[in-house]
Amino acid sequence: MEISLVEGDITAEQVDAIVNAANSSLLGGGGVDGAIHRRGGPAILEECRALRASRYGEGLPTGQAVATTAGNLPARWVIHTVGPVWSGSEDRSSVLRDCYANSLRVADDLGAVTVAFPLISAGVYGWPVEDAVRQALAVLRPATPAHVTEARLVLFGADTHQTAQRVLAG
Template identity: 85%
Template sequence: MRVVLVEGDITAQQVDVIVNAANSSLLGGGGVDGAIHRRGGPAILAECRALRASRYGRGLPTGQAVATTAGDLPARWVVHTVGPVWSATEDRSALLRDCYAKSLRIADELGARTMAFPLVSAGVYGWPVEDAVGHALTVLRAATPANVTEARLVLFGPDTYRVAQRVHAG
């Protein structure tokens, strides 16, 4: 699988799967989650509400992932994953890596060929960007999916993109 760094807006990526850095409610929020729900339209929220009413009554657990329609996004599906909030006193990196691994597994099971990931937990959840990029690349570089041939790590803003390029090259 090819891993590509892209600076830009994840909601504009033309791929089979867009990964959403969701909050556990699955009902939208700020940052990437809010942008995906706004651009994707009401179909995404409707499926998320159905998931809450059935399998995830208490919300989607941290490190887990689930797929819905992509609504009006230029993709077939959205895979929602809940990243951990960064902690200086507790190592939550395994949960962060699970977000990438489980999202990739779901996309692969759906038959997706291409997917776009945000930098999970690096926004309002406070994960240091350099470390977040390192965890994302560790999982994506080691993956051997049956169907997915390209994983894009979509980075918002030139500063985040430069950090990711440095980590990717190092």
């Protein structure tokens, strides 16, 4: 599987699946989650509400992933995953890696060939960017999915992109 680093807006990526760094409510929020819901339109929220009414009454558990339509986004699906909040006193790295692994599994189950990932938990959830990139690559580098041939890590801002390039090279 090819891994590429892209600086930009994940909602503009033309891929089969876009991964959403969602909150557990699945009902939208800030950052990537809010942008995906705004640009994707009401169809995403409608499917998220249906998921809450059925399988995820308590919300989507941290580290898990579930797919919905992509609505008006230039993708077929949105894969929602809930990242852990950074903690300096508790190692939550395995849960962050689960977000990538479970999202990749869902994408592969859907038959997606290209997937765009945000840097999960590195925004409002406070995960340090350099380590967030390391955790993402720890899952994506060795992955051998049946269908997915390209994983894009879409990074918001030049500083984040440069950090990711340094981690990828190092």
